[in-house]
Amino acid sequence: MKDTNQGPTPLVTYISGPVVKAKPAHLLSMNEMVEVGEDRLVGEVIGLEGETATIQVYEDTVGIKPGTRVFGQSIPLFAELGPGLIGQIFDGIQRPLDLLKEQWGDFIKRGKTSAALLRDKLWHFEPLVEKGSSVSPGMAIGQVKETEAIIHKILVPPGISGTVKDIAPDGHYTLEDKVAEVEVRPGEAKGLKMFHRWPVRQPRPYKKRFMPSIPLLTGQRVIDTFFPLAKGGTAAIPGGFGTGKTVTQHQLSKWADADIIIYIGCGERGNEMTGVLTDFPKLLDPRTQRPLIERTVLIANTSDMPVAAREASIYTGITMAEYFRDQGYDVALMADSTSRWAEALREISGRLEEMPAEEGFPAYLASRLAAFYERAGQVETLSGDRGSVSLIGAVSPPGGDFSEPVTMHTKRFVQCFWALDKELASARYFPAINYLNSYSAYVEAVSKWWQQTTSPEWRELRDKAVEILQEDAKLQNIVKLLGEEALPDDQRRIIEGAKLIKNDFLQQSAFDPVDTYCPPLKQFYLLKVIMHFIDRLQDVVMARVPLFRAMELPVVEKIHRAKYTIKGEEIEPFLQIMKETDEQIDALIEKNREPYHET
Amino acid sequence: MKPEHKSTDQSLSGPGLEFVGLSKVQGPLIVIDNIRDVGFGERVEVVTATGETRQGRVLAVSEKAAVVEVFHGTSGLDQSKTRVRFLGRPFELVVSKEEILGRIFSGLGMPIDGGPAPFQGESRNVNGLPINPVARAYPEDFIQTGISTIDGMNTLVRGQKLPIFSGSGLPHNDLAMQIVRQARILTEESGFAIIFAAMGVRHDEAEAFRKSFEESGVLNNVAMFLNLADDPAVERLIAPRVALTAAEFLAFEEGLHVLVILTDMTNYCEALREVATAKGEVPSRKGYPGYLYSDLASIYERAGRIHGRKGSVTQIPILTMPDDDITHPIPDLTGYITEGQIVLDRTLFRKGIYPPVNVLPSLSRLMSDGIGEGKTREDHKNLSSQLYAAYSKAKQVERLASIIGEEDLSPTDKKYFEFSKEFENRFVNQAKDENRSIFDTLDLGWELVMILPRSELVRVTEEEIEKYGKASHTGYQEQPDKDKGRT
Numbered sequence A: 001m002k003d004t005n006q007g008p009t010p011l012v013t014y015i016s017g018p019v020v021k022a023k024p025a026h027l028l029s030m031n032e033m034v035e036v037g038e039d040r041l042v043g044e045v046i047g048l049e050g051e052t053a054t055i056q057v058y059e060d061t062v063g064i065k066p067g068t069r070v071f072g073q074s075i076p077l078f079a080e081l082g083p084g085l086i087g088q089i090f091d092g093i094q095r096p097l098d099l100l101k102e103q104w105g106d107f108i109k110r111g112k113t114s115a116a117l118l119r120d121k122l123w124h125f126e127p128l129v130e131k132g133s134s135v136s137p138g139m140a141i142g143q144v145k146e147t148e149a150i151i152h153k154i155l156v157p158p159g160i161s162g163t164v165k166d167i168a169p170d171g172h173y174t175l176e177d178k179v180a181e182v183e184v185r186p187g188e189a190k191g192l193k194m195f196h197r198w199p200v201r202q203p204r205p206y207k208k209r210f211m212p213s214i215p216l217l218t219g220q221r222v223i224d225t226f227f228p229l230a231k232g233g234t235a236a237i238p239g240g241f242g243t244g245k246t247v248t249q250h251q252l253s254k255w256a257d258a259d260i261i262i263y264i265g266c267g268e269r270g271n272e273m274t275g276v277l278t279d280f281p282k283l284l285d286p287r288t289q290r291p292l293i294e295r296t297v298l299i300a301n302t303s304d305m306p307v308a309a310r311e312a313s314i315y316t317g318i319t320m321a322e323y324f325r326d327q328g329y330d331v332a333l334m335a336d337s338t339s340r341w342a343e344a345l346r347e348i349s350g351r352l353e354e355m356p357a358e359e360g361f362p363a364y365l366a367s368r369l370a371a372f373y374e375r376a377g378q379v380e381t382l383s384g385d386r387g388s389v390s391l392i393g394a395v396s397p398p399g400g401d402f403s404e405p406v407t408m409h410t411k412r413f414v415q416c417f418w419a420l421d422k423e424l425a426s427a428r429y430f431p432a433i434n435y436l437n438s439y440s441a442y443v444e445a446v447s448k449w450w451q452q453t454t455s456p457e458w459r460e461l462r463d464k465a466v467e468i469l470q471e472d473a474k475l476q477n478i479v480k481l482l483g484e485e486a487l488p489d490d491q492r493r494i495i496e497g498a499k500l501i502k503n504d505f506l507q508q509s510a511f512d513p514v515d516t517y518c519p520p521l522k523q524f525y526l527l528k529v530i531m532h533f534i535d536r537l538q539d540v541v542m543a544r545v546p547l548f549r550a551m552e553l554p555v556v557e558k559i560h561r562a563k564y565t566i567k568g569e570e571i572e573p574f575l576q577i578m579k580e581t582d583e584q585i586d587a588l589i590e591k592n593r594e595p596y597h598e599t
Numbered sequence B: 001m002k003p004e005h006k007s008t009d010q011s012l013s014g015p016g017l018e019f020v021g022l023s024k025v026q027g028p029l030i031v032i033d034n035i036r037d038v039g040f041g042e043r044v045e046v047v048t049a050t051g052e053t054r055q056g057r058v059l060a061v062s063e064k065a066a067v068v069e070v071f072h073g074t075s076g077l078d079q080s081k082t083r084v085r086f087l088g089r090p091f092e093l094v095v096s097k098e099e100i101l102g103r104i105f106s107g108l109g110m111p112i113d114g115g116p117a118p119f120q121g122e123s124r125n126v127n128g129l130p131i132n133p134v135a136r137a138y139p140e141d142f143i144q145t146g147i148s149t150i151d152g153m154n155t156l157v158r159g160q161k162l163p164i165f166s167g168s169g170l171p172h173n174d175l176a177m178q179i180v181r182q183a184r185i186l187t188e189e190s191g192f193a194i195i196f197a198a199m200g201v202r203h204d205e206a207e208a209f210r211k212s213f214e215e216s217g218v219l220n221n222v223a224m225f226l227n228l229a230d231d232p233a234v235e236r237l238i239a240p241r242v243a244l245t246a247a248e249f250l251a252f253e254e255g256l257h258v259l260v261i262l263t264d265m266t267n268y269c270e271a272l273r274e275v276a277t278a279k280g281e282v283p284s285r286k287g288y289p290g291y292l293y294s295d296l297a298s299i300y301e302r303a304g305r306i307h308g309r310k311g312s313v314t315q316i317p318i319l320t321m322p323d324d325d326i327t328h329p330i331p332d333l334t335g336y337i338t339e340g341q342i343v344l345d346r347t348l349f350r351k352g353i354y355p356p357v358n359v360l361p362s363l364s365r366l367m368s369d370g371i372g373e374g375k376t377r378e379d380h381k382n383l384s385s386q387l388y389a390a391y392s393k394a395k396q397v398e399r400l401a402s403i404i405g406e407e408d409l410s411p412t413d414k415k416y417f418e419f420s421k422e423f424e425n426r427f428v429n430q431a432k433d434e435n436r437s438i439f440d441t442l443d444l445g446w447e448l449v450m451i452l453p454r455s456e457l458v459r460v461t462e463e464e465i466e467k468y469g470k471a472s473h474t475g476y477q478e479q480p481d482k483d484k485g486r487t
């Protein structure tokens, strides 16, 4: 960083909320990070026109006066990447919130703070290259066991390649220690530390992209079985207030089979972040049996924190996600909510007096959204590993109306659309993901995995279930007018079947100790049991046995309870239910064949 | 109860920078040219030609000019003689427990009860500061309000922000007063305070609240901040912030559990729109500014608990939904920020049901952590979920019945029909002074769900039905033909 106290600095000429103007502009460059005033409020140059620079300030600007000095930092807004990220909670511009608390107490004040990553902490560094090895960007020169679950690879930053002149031996080092020296040109060597900086608005490079084909398992049946997400894929969760966006994202953060979770609370509630902070150290990752916090990075720019930093928080998060991807990890990033990010964009744009497009949003809303989701993907990293970033964005449409700009544009750029439904939520039917207008473009791609892992009939079973729900939706229009009684039994079979799928398969409470997470095999067998029962109902209808008799069979109660009672990966109990289904339905039909048994 | 327009505030130290003359007056805004050394957001005193002092705040400032919003409005301001004093610091409130509780202030925090202005305590910026999420303690202490629809199905916890979404003419004030009168925290007795902030409400409404506090003998624990219907609209922008500054002080410095009533947030939002329009900003939905969400959040997020501090701030904001429309930006953005909402319903009101709470669109997001074994009762979660499922189905059945007639409903649907009536008349409906314990509420809930056939009770467990369902429902009979096949 350049010594910012020397020489001429631009001076503030205008302040309105987070937007500040300064002159002369030629001392600054576009997207340069700046510090404003003696309090050193962090900001970023977002416009240059004539001799005036426009700056968005990431902290409260109350009290700033025209004439205040602006200190250019000569680098664009960046994130610090290195050991010390995991388990941390940062604000939108990566200020560490726990250190802020130590420094200032319970309330967030403004101004200069300690660096994002702890400088005096000792990390156990193990070298992975030797003197004389040639290294290139993205290669690991060493590693640090950051948590029990995560080995943090120390990567050669993009832009540096050459021969290792020196490498630190196995031992304990701080982030400020030089751990390697690379000769980039004859006679010119660059020292590497365990961390580097990366400009957050610039995607990190990779070698090539793959089509996502491995499911990102979430343990949520409606997602995994009906509208699956793939590792490296994109998903949006739109829904009015209180429909379950945050709970769904918390569920995914808890149970998704990613190696790393980046959770961004972007303009949402403080208590929700507190909830994650209290729960995650206690909950265990089902795969590693380690506390979830050991694979999680939190970014909290809550709704009462400065709005410009909210805009930045998304980029800070995705940069961290790419960084772990570059180490060969599967990363899942949750952004709650992208609408608040878009609104921050709108607010800044309004203060810049830009020409608004739809509903006051700037015309570049769509391209910014596209660029954000484009940073997802499964890639071959620079060093030849495979890693992925999956993006899951919540969308908060005003009035719950999906035809508004943020939802509409997001829909164009994501492959999964998990539409939340107010009606379902008000009946406390959760997850309130509407199974009729949600979709996933990955069903085809992940079918192979599911069929290999569960059974070749997975796809057929799933499609059949979807079909029943769609038929049911049509029949419900009649039911609304005439009542269920009016339908013949073969149609009531669909209605009853759909009820089973809805209540006993799709419905899944995040707060139930067992059902909060459902492994793939259990998902498959639960659906199989239900579909088998629905199949057998056909025999009941054919035998002209009143349908309600079948719905009163004791096995139905067992099906209702299966999701709560059958734990883990047990298969036997499911086979047992299917056996009972056959026995009881056969008996029912048999009984009705003998006329003297009829009632 | 009228705020005094002349400043009697002695604590404003030093004259600040003074400029004479306004280059422009527009709506609630004034522009002052040729200023220097003025900071963004600082407090301003505007002295009229007749010597009257009005309060204001800097909205934007450049090298040459400052834009100031005037809380008492600009009417009567003289362009050449008006003097503007920049005070060099933000809007502040002097706080100390003794000087705040039992008092009545204007929306700007000036005493209007004849008493002296607080001066002993510290001055606090009324904008407050965001609570560090790391410092927050998750709210989970059940507050019993004695109202079944709230305690049973939309539980309030200490440190929550739970607004009432109402409509004009609906009894939101009665409900708020009943909550204030009855609110008890089951686990412990501790010091409490009530902060009441009125924004543009009528005199009689504010007076009704005061009376209600008086009658329940808590007046000495109450501080009222009043901006009434005939007070300047722009002052409404400061009133909730002043009130919350007092609340935060009492909660986090004095260790009290503070309940804050903010009414009516709709008037607040309209004042915000007025200023935004005057500034010529690009409006977003229905003319409200694009930052309405952030602005409301800067109010609603000032609720909660903090690790290592005793007190808490619980907010019950009240708003009237224009045209009863829950998708209107004011309730919509509020719902996106608060931790749930209690929604009042005109249809229920017309049926004579009090409180006319429609549970279906209502929600308490912090409920699941505040209830259950050790807090309320083990069956609470499932019973509540069952009541929701049943009532929601019952409403569909009612719609069907209105088409095909009640007679032609299936036997199960007829039960739902009955359930709906009983639920509204007995569970939702209660007297204004009826204070039900949580256990009474839950037992009543069981009695009602047991109206339905057992096969419909999919959200509660067999064990719960055995333990609570049968016990509570005296009229309950085994359905013999259902249980036959079970072993």
Ligand SMILES: Nc1ncnc2c1ncn2[C@@H]1O[C@H](COP(=O)(O)OP(=O)(O)OP(=O)(O)O)[C@@H](O)[C@H]1O
Pocket: A239, A240, A241, A242, A243, A244, A245, A246, A247, A248, A268, A396, A430, A431, A432, A508, A509, A510, A511, B335, B336, B337, B364, B365, B366, B368
């Ligand atoms: N999967 C679920 N299981 C059980 N309850 C749920 C589930 N999803 C949502 N809920 C319930 O719905 C409430 C609201 O959910 P949530 O907070 O996720 O809504 P949201 O869509 O994020 O709303 P907002 O936009 O206002 O933030 C939760 O507090 C919880 O009670």
Ligand SMILES: [Mg+2]
Pocket: A245, A246, A247, A268, A336
């Ligand atoms: Mg949410």
